[in-house]
Amino acid sequence: MKLWILSASTGGGHDMRAHALRSWWEAAGGVAKVYHPMESSFFGYRLGCSAYNLIQKTVPRFHYVYFHLLEFAALHRGPRRIMGSDEVLAKFSEFSPDLVVSMHAHLNHGYFDLLKNEIGNRLRFVVYSGELGNGSGFSRHWINPENDLFAGPTSECCEAAESRGMPAEKCLVAGPLLRKSFYHQHYATPNEILFQKYKLLQNRPVYLLCTGANGVNNHEEIIRAFVASCISCNVIALCGVNKSLQMRLSNGLGNDKVRVVPLDTIDDKEMMDLMNLADWAFARPGAGVTTEAMVVGCPMIFDLTGGVMPQEMNNLNYWKKHAPALLTCNKPRLLPQIVSSNPTIPRLRMPIGREPEVLLAALNNLVP
Secondary structure: EEEEEOOOOOOOOOHHHHHHHHHHHHHHOEEEEEOOOHHOOHHHHHHHHHHHHOHHHHHHHHHHHHHHHHHHHHHOOOOHOOOOOHHHHHHHHHOOOOEEEEEEHOOOOOOHEEEEEEHOOOOOEEEEEEOOOOOOOOOOHHOOOOOOOEEEEOOOHHHHHHHOOOHHHHHHHHOOOOOOHHHOOHHOOHHHHHHHOOOOOOOOEEEOOOOOOOOOOHHHHHHHHHHHHHHOOEEEEEEEOHHHHHHHHHOOOOOOEEEEEEEOOOOOOHHHHHHHHHOOOOOOOOOHHHHHHHHHHEEEEEEEOOOOOOHHHHHHHHHHHHHHOOOEEEHHHHHHHHHHHHOOOOOOOOOOOOOOOHHHHHHHOOOO
């Protein structure tokens, strides 16, 4: 069975889930392809995705304007509004899928109708939302009652969809959709081996600084603050695509009390290992990294530098509802003080199986 997965490069969570689903589908013997309809078909949409990422990188709080503008504009609500539709239809015909799954709120209305108008009702259409909870950032565009299925990781996500008009019988609590290593934590590398691998200071805590898909972070300011605080620790700084930052950190911001290990883009096994190793992780409250932390049980401090995006509020609401506490930091230089005043960093555990079997079974059942 052929699965066409629609995604977009706004943030990193959509693509993470898209490629995770492709990997799982192919492992089960199916054929899958990830496609970016917006960025691949029309330069105006590419600019819009770039604007999203630029706002996220520079002034996250401004997303309240951008998010609600897109909520009102409904640029992709109907097939006649889709720019670059010939390109999309050509790619669709080339692959000829049996099932289409959207990982993005703006790809399950006009794009689905465009394909239906082309070939009729033979296709089945599914949307998977990674939102953990409800909130002002839960887009109305996730909801399309004409779809065959709405799937989400939590009951709160599905309840949010139902409250916005998705039929309850079409909603599925499918559990998290993550990369494979997070389902096989029994293969985690022992801590003593990781201490040797990264040359970490023995008997010192390990702090994990995460980064966004576009490389945005505050690692340098945080590391300087820990050096000034005289807290003995290991700091593993994920730099991702930000190669210049990794180079600067490699040239030495730490000292004999603060061991700094800068890393570039890492795979799912290393991410799972590091979350198992870390005393806590510092990250934006995106759905992807928050879900990964919950599955591993990694304590979290949420980075709210520059404000909170509406989409991030959904995940913070879920954390506040289920975790013993919510710990945030909006000024990176204050992170050592927050750590010193909170000896127990809150964590939240989400049970996970050996694969996303509920989602995979539901997709298989949709196509005779």
